[in-house]
């Protein structure tokens with residue numbers, strides 16, 4: 001009998017639902033993005049996002065089922081993101097998933113959003129051999145995660161302040177590029193000289209795998225302020241390229257340190273910033289020099305989506321790791337420490 | 341017809357099952373835990389206690405606002421999802437009307453008030469008439485002084501209830517003197533049973549909508565939208 005999982009994701013500004021059969025057969029992955037709405041506010045507004053999730057969640061679930069040619073009665077389980085994320089946004093998905101699980105009398109599976117991002121890799125390549133390392137980089141996270149075996153997560157390093165994606169967004173806003181910043185800076189950086197402006201790289205104390213991007217962000221803002229005061233023209237492409245290189249170098253350097261420490265042969269990437277061209281190129285280069293391979297989820301599965309939640313849910317289903325109907329949203333949920 | 345009533349618009353979680361308007365089972369929890377934890381186990385329990393199966397539910401009534409934004413969303417998402425899977429209609433019920441309903445037979449002015457933060461309350465004004473709460477004004481989000489102004493237009497006593505009473509009782513008494521009376525504790529909290537009863541009545545009157553059509557009655561824009569509107573000079 002096949003295992004059919006409905007995944008639901010509402011942790012930030014995308015309402016998404018997906019149907020996944022047997023862990024690899026992605027039948028649908030509907031994503032309703034609120035990006036146009038949040039653009040006018042210059043970032044995601046939690047209350048606005050939560051309202052939109054309530055409006056969107058049912059149409060998105062229904063579309064996902066219809067596209068997959070599946071009825072609710074065909075589902076084996078419902079998997080939902082219950083953290084980390086915006087609490088009001090998470091609660092909508094969690095309430096919908098719980099009501100479905102109860103009304104259909106099927107298991108409820110609580111998925112950590114980061115676990116979902118990592119699982120996006122298993123959608124395309126279910127046979128990746130453990131141990132694995134994953135660099136998770138998004139608007140909310142910059143984490144280095146070691147996976148000794150399936151379902152086991154050890155956080156080796158994390159950001160101490162801004163996430164990489166957040167730094168991209170803030171710098172893009174300061175440069176007047178718009179929102180979201182990552183893709184805009186990445187595009188601009190391709191035409192610029194990454195050596196043009198020297199920005200600091202925060203490697204923190206010896207041996208640390210943590211990240212810090214707030215100092216870099218401030219350096220860029222100072223650079224912009226100074227240029228504005230002196231009425232100097234800035235080369236935006238050079239600035240974007242130099243800033244991006246500073247972020248990417250630290251990310252890649254620390255990832256390679258983690259490779260050395262764990263002895264893994266395969267590096268996975270996850271999260272929206274994994275789509276960054278500069279990051280992918282440099283990691284690829286450094287990894288092959290070290291005899292490692294780099295695995296990347298398909299680009300459309302890097303940003304928030306429910307297919308990755310369904311995939312993480314599938315492996316939890318196989319383990320019988322189910323959540324009770326008291327499942328709550330946990331905005332600061334730590335990876336590998338389920339709370340239910 | 342069995343109607344499931346869900347009330348999650350305030351810190352109180354309330355759930356009930358009624359059969360043709362008669363209460364079969366009800367649960368109310370006011371324990372400060374989030375509705376997200378309480379609500380679904382309560383629904384499951386109340387349906388079992390009513391001695392029916394979930395598939396016998398003919399409609400799902402839910403308190404659709406005004407109230408806490410997050411609470412409303414948990415209640416509405418839950419109600420709409422259940423109704424969608426069960427293939428039955430949903431009925432949106434005013435949180436304020438559900439509060440006023442148990443006092444309706446007294447034939448006087450009833451003014452439920454809910455905490456709306458920012459020194460305001462959500463309020464409606466009802467007149468009790470033969471077991472119903474007839475809406476005279478609202479729902480509004482406003483300050484207490486403004487509310488008292490509005491209440492001037494009707495004569496006689498006004499019964500206040502709702503979770504904003506403890507905070508504003510003194511101020512209301514100062515402004516209205518003995519025209520203001522306050523409901524006892526047991527009538528202060530919104531009840532799942534009232535939502536279910538109103539839901540049943542609306543269903544009997546041809547109400548109820550397909551699950552996807554029901555929206556939350558927030559009354560207020562989000563903070564960010566208010567600021568944006570101000571910035572755009574609208």
Ligand SMILES: [Zn+2]
Pocket residue numbers: 113117138271272303304
């Ligand atoms: Zn994400």
